[in-house]
Amino acid sequence: MTNKEVLDTASLQRALTRITYEIIERNKGGRNLVLVGIKTRGEYLAHRIADRLEQLEGVQIPVMAIDITNFRDDQPDHHENLGLNEAEKLNISEQNIVLIDDVLFTGRTIRAALDALIHIGRPKTISLAVLVDRGHRELPIRADFVGKNIPTAQNEKIKVFVQEIDGKDSVEILH
């Protein structure tokens, strides 16, 4: 099995930087902004974006992580555990949420995440940022912020590596 790197360290970091700038552009200074990362890698990406916002604006944007493994529509009892405590749930009402994930594929994960968010509160807006959009959507979902569009075949696997848990930053296609 050979892996093909489609995004190297520098490009991955630049993609996150650009997403951050675009978030600033569309959220007018980050008022009432909450970043919600979809576990596992989306959470790390959310923290990276929050760090970048802090570097630039000197403000700390709240970051929250949700685990939707139990929330997907292909799972039974999918409304159970989001991995959030009560305090975190309160935060999202009337907030502008940016939902962050590593790869956008069929859209089912995102849909589950939207369900979950709406389940726990009443956000003002929800937008979506993904590092990679690989196509093959099965639901009418579109990302507002895309790091990189990478057209793929159905049978290919795409993997995002992040420094925090994988020891490197890159995006690879696994054959």
Added chain:
Amino acid sequence: MIRHLILEDGTTFEGLGFGAPATTFGEIIFHTAMTGYQEIITDPIYDGQMIVFSMPVVGAAGIHAEAYESVKPMIRGMIVHDLAEVSVNRQRRMNLDRFLKQHNIPGLYQVDTRKLIRHLRETGPQKATIVDYADDHAVDQLVATVLTNKQVQNTATSKPYANPGRGRHIVVIDFGLKHGILRMLGDYDANVSVLPYTTSVDEVLTLDPDGVILSTGPGDPRSLPESVLTLIRVLQTKTPLLGIGLGHELFALANDATLVPLPSEHHGMNHPIQEIISKQIFYAMQGQGYAVDETLLDRKKLFVTYRDLVDGAVQGLRHRDYPAFSVQFFPDAAPGPYEATAVFADFFETVEDYVEHHS
């Protein structure tokens, strides 16, 4: 032949002449780059200036077809310590001495350039002349000379032209464009239209660009007409925009920033520049006499994206509401480190993204 350099403050230096035996006037600055003399002396940003190189031996790398930043040297004089007289390009047709002769530009060598640079670092840039005799007459001439502030008019194109490619359509507004920018756009196979800086908004928009670049250029941006700023204010709302060098300064002015002359100008490629958002440090060619005053910035419009870590000078800006940004340093690596070329990647990704979302 012994010739002389006279500075406005009365200081004189003796050296041997090379290049043309002409007498010229210009603003003298010093440059610390150790390579890239050909690119530097042909860069339109140095129109009307005299350059002292801290690199002690200049000329040994020859003159090469691929190292022109414009078709001829733009400087008024070149001062070096040691001239490597004989080094020729591969075709053995050209060397530095001959190149300057051909374009009637004087050079001076065997000058104590370190002394001169240590002097200039205290006084800042000043008027200077290269002459045969350092007499009172020459000093009077220098004092009486008024240097032009029409450098952009001198160097920028007055007619639109195209540099076709098969990729995105990029309009370059020319304030004294250097070849490096076109070379970079070529790397992205961009379909380039270069327009004079007097172009109207309509003329630009009729071309339906995917992105606009405000080019580098010489001189004080505040000497340009207000219409340029109006043009920028409109274009930044219509399409992704990148300002470079003078283009960055104009982008800043268009968004109510204030420019101040730098206490010590940056001409070199060794200052650490930090991308604030990622804390990454890189190096790039700089040629900068003015800087954006960060304390007077309208933070509702612009924020700082890059900073020079030596003196804190602003090196990049971004608009809060539009995909418009600018860099003070030169990201085209001509000459200079390649790291900075990532700015063009950022620009093209922004263009792609913009096209995607607005189609």
Added chain:
Amino acid sequence: MSNITVKNILFIGAGSNDFGLEAEHDAAIYQVMPELKGHGINVFLIDENPYALSLESLAAEAIWQPLTVENIKHVIKNNHIDTVLPLFGGTRAVRLWATTVQQWEHGDGPVPRTLGLSIDMLLRVNNLPNLTRYMADAGLPVLTSHVVKAQDDANELLRELQIPLMIRSLHPKTTNTRQMVERLDEFEEAIDYAKKQSMTQEIIISKAINGLKEVSMEILRDFRGNKMKIGASEDMDPIGIHTADSLSVAPTLTIQDQVLEKMRTYAFQVADLLGLQGIMHVQFAFDDSTGAIYIIKVSPYVDQMASRMALVTGYPVMLVAINLAMGIALEDIVLPHDFGEKTAMMEPMMDHVAVKLPIFPFGELEESDVSVNRQLNSIQKSVGSTIGFGRTFIEALEKAIRSAHFNNATFSPTNMAHISDDALIQQLIHPEDNRVLLLIEAIKRGYEIDELAELTNIDEFYFYQLGHLLQLELKVENDADSIESLRLGKQFGLSDGLIALFWNTNFTNIRSLSKEHQIEATYKALEPSAGEFPENARQYYSTFEEENESVQVSDNTVMVIGSGAFRLGDAASGGYATTIVLSELRRLQYHTIIMNNNANDATLMQNLADKQYLEPLEISDVMKVVELENPVAIIVPGNRRKLITALRELDQNVLILPKEKHMPSGPVDDRTEFALNIFSDGQQIYPVNMTQHVAGELRIISQIIELPKQLAQTHLENPGVYQVIWYENGHDWVDHVEISDISYDTWLRPMPFGQVAFISKVMQVQWVRITVRALLGRLTEQDQKLLENVNKLTLQTDVSLVAADVNYDLHLQPIEPIDGTRFELGVNIQYYDQK
């Protein structure tokens, strides 16, 4: 601060000196250990080299043991070492640490963390084919070798790689099967031959790069991935001549910006690939005609390029490197206050030229009737180097040459007049150590420059420069007593001595003539901003310009004359002695000035002296500095007799560090050399101990000695450590020697610095420091007491000084064996069984 917590750190030293291994690692370790100690870290060091300065540092607990895996494991275990730093010990330490890790066993406890490179990368760096493949996979332009068996495959490679090609046998039956194929019609034959010589009929084909330009680049990287270029140099000599044997120039002069930026990008990519936290030297081959660039070597650790770049740029390479290895980001590095606040982050710029000239051992070998192969090739033959600094290439070259040769007769332009035209051409194609003179001779005889450039693969620029030099010398020679010529000559680095030689007079006349006409040396600061910012520079070099920047340090300075390049016999011991002298002078609260020209010598470490003059060491150079600094004393090694006499004639207060003019030979074959070691404080002689030297090994005899009667009355005016020597037959080790009567066949000499270093470490008595104190009349009561009782310290030591295992056959191909008894290149220690 650092993102790494370290309690007990171990430095691995570089071991004994060898070809390409001078004092650069020792100096680097010596410099950086106090940095860590300053941060509350317990610093340990293991090294075996008796000349090592760092083993005497107060900043570390030094472990003086042979560098073996076993010893390293012991040290780690006994001292609870949690972190190991091999990168400052260079390639040998890296290899040793990699082997140690590979041989780590369960019972050894947890493997300590490695700083600078991950273990994985360390192992890779240590495995060249693996590293090459790794870089090739990442798309970097490395030279790869291809193994083929079939002629068809070979033909494919011919088309892919293009001639010239290097062809050799895989699993060869004979030792050297390398063949260069430069013409198409040689190809098949070469393949046939290589196949026949291979036990498996397989051949290795690679692109030949002989004749290309060699460029070296030093870069650094921090844990965040920030990268910076420290500097680059180009070799005048093409690839095919080992870079250490090449004349190197920094900054690069003939390389275009675009090419250099490409190399920079490759070097940065390698650093990222390795995840480096520290400094790295990358060597490139550059094909001027095609623009192709190849990475030929990566060295992610301290080496001679690192120490040379520190010296020629003024950038604090080692201090920054230790910070990076400790996980401190480039922008957070805090340097000592005499550096600019932003110095660490700014890429150093040079406004001077530095020429490195290799020093070959051929002269010394010739004197002892050993003939060797003098032809330069890809195996290093030089044993040292000097650097000349100037504002032009010629000035720097002239100063490097003058630094290499203490007298100018060896570099007279008439030196080559006798060589025949045929021999000249032969030597142009197959260069020897004297090639600079040869190139000048060729120009003199009217060869065209493009012709010469083609024959030698040397850039035309250098021929034009050497042509200028020739013109200049002819002008000076033919224009005796002309002020104009004098001015010109001095501007381009000709010494008073050489001009005097041309004009049949002596240097004092030239000196007064120059003074009379105000042709005076000016000193320029050597600092990393090239004049852009004010810096408190400590390094200066002379030139002839308008502005002088050097001002007198104080009215209480002592100036020390360094020993220049390393040579056979002396090796690093001279640098050891001079460095300790400087350290002691500072302790005695003198301001110190060092004059020297060797980048691999510890004396030129940043911050060791209050001021450095990077200069040749001829009388005219020394006097120029003396006139400016007006030192209270000048310390000169005793072998520089002419310099000492000349300085004394000019009423200077010269203090001599005792040293023989020529390195004495030791005993051969079946003989033993005994030495009765004594110390003179200038008035009185004190017995120290006895040493026994058989070929290649020296031991201290544990015997209490008294002064024999012959010595009791002797007066040695110059303080220092001396020895009375005699020879006896046989080579058995003894534990007692009768010395009551030494009146026959003995002679007195200063103890060689190498032995001084050895006995200082074994006895834990700082003999060089005591010598300095004695020279300056500053011996303390404690010193007196020690000197009176030092002979009674019977030493139960089991350490002996042994000649390092140097592969002379590989490097020099001598016809007769090389005399190892002088401890020619380096020394080591060995433990022996006590009776």
